[in-house]
Amino acid sequence: MSDTQFLAGPALRRLRRREGLTQAAMAARIGVSPSYLNLIERNQRPLTARLVVSLAEQFDFDPRSLRQDEAVGGVEGLRRRLSDERFADLGIDRDEIAEWLAAAPQAALAFARLYDAAGQGQAATPAAIDPMDLARREIERWRNHFADLDIAAEELAEELRLSNPDITAALTDRLRQKHQISVRILPVDVMPDALRRLDLHARQLQLSEMLDPASRAFNIAVQLALLEQRDAIAGIANGAQFSAGQQGGQGAQRAAWRLFRRHLAGYFAAAVLMPYGRFMRACEATGYDFTILQRRFNVGFEQLAHRLTTLQRVGQRGLPFFMARIDRAGQFSKRYAGASGTLMLETEATCPLWVAHAAFDHAGRICTQVVSLEETPGSPQRWFTIARTVEGSGGNGGGAADAARFVVVLGVEAGQGAALAAARGVDLSASGAVAIGMGCARCPQADCRQRSLPPRGKTLVFDERARGLTPFEFQR
Incomplete structure (x- = not known):
């Protein structure tokens, strides 16, 4: 076993007190000096893998309990919750959060549970419980990387390539030969309200003709996932850590489970x-x-874009992208932080200065922008963002009047953006960044001509003899 090290002083101290031992007695049991054990309990020395094994041999406990930080999503999980606008004036930075989690993980877990159960600080009523948010939080807990599914998919892909280099044809053959289900493309007037339908009586996977070739292949692969990976997907979904409060919680959790299961497929x-x-x-x-x-x-x-947020295989990691999909009103219909750690998506309103909005006027074109966002007080971060319009499932690609249109945005920390072909010739430095906020109500920037609302929690200043560039002046 490798000598992996981590700080777990409070968890070790709880174990010792539960066993009713002094530091000297526990130190003797696990083969260290009392002074060294004291340093471990005060997080001044790491707990090594060798000591974890010794603790497991000497005491009846689950080694996973030493990592309570995982239950709250680690530092980034707490950082997301503390990005709530009601905590903005406290100026809590990442280092302080890390210290809190290391020193008092149980207290941090209690805070996380209360925050989550209250629907991000709203009243814990059924209306405040959002199944989509519950499912997204679970995806973020995994950093949107599911190693077992990736390995199984890779094995299937290699097997399919041996039979037919045309992936759609190979998927179709697999469905027919292994599951006795044929694929049939049906006219839109036969399937006016559906894109995919499994007809077990006819042994057909029916797809709408409105799906483009890439979407057809994807939907066939989804059906194979539901048939061949049912147990693996259910195993992951059943282990989800949903928390939805008391009122209406069961219904929300069930809906979140189904959404999470659909995401896994x-x-x-x-x-x-x-x-x-x-x-x-x-x-x-x-x-x-x-x-x-x-x-x-x-x-x-x-x-x-979805796939780029999942590249977190140990030893073969890709760039840590985040991904979002918004409509013209700036509402998120999808948002995955992945391993990026960004708080940019932790808001219900987007900044109109963000390229995501301008992209609607450039259909089909890739638009880029370097943005600077003050995610925690006094700590601006720069992101290289890429935006492009996409049509909702079933769109005919010709700009039909009834076609749903969204913008998909990808982002990566600006310092890592230089590796991207899309960033060639782009100034990734601070001087080339556009300052944006997480919606006007949460944005502390002054003198923004695009401001529509004053920032919450700020004291407004009025001068009847002068008019500034914005309708709202406030104390900085």
């Missing part, structure tokens, strides 16, 4: 179309050139 499908090893090598070889990657793996931009 889509995850497997995307991993079949873009198998990890081949996809990662293509990303590195092309500088994450989105156009080349779309063509090489025959996927849509939104499918590609």
